[in-house]
Amino acid sequence: MRITIEIDNKNDLEKLSALFKTFKVNTINIISSNDSDTAAKVSKGNKKINPKALFGIWAHKPRTLENIRKDAWQRNPPVK
Numbered sequence: 001m002r003i004t005i006e007i008d009n010k011n012d013l014e015k016l017s018a019l020f021k022t023f024k025v026n027t028i029n030i031i032s033s034n035d036s037d038t039a040a041k042v043s044k045g046n047k048k049i050n051p052k053a054l055f056g057i058w059a060h061k062p063r064t065l066e067n068i069r070k071d072a073w074q075r076n077p078p079v080k
Contacts, residue, residue: 013030
């Protein structure tokens with residue numbers, strides 16, 4: 001069985017470690033993650049952009065769902 005517990009600071013990690021020791025839990029693996037790699041970077045968008053300019057971008061070259069899937073799933077695209 002595997003249990004994942006996310007802890008925000010080192011103080012909480014020490015408290016949890018003490019709890020495990022009181023229950024005599026011996027098999028604990030601690031995996032540290034780098035916050036800069038795992039945290040999602042959220043930025044506010046520019047509300048002044050008009051999305052209506054995007055409507056009809058494929059008007060001169062219509063696409064079907066099958067074509068989009070075929071192009072997206074190419075594992076080895078041809079070299080040009």
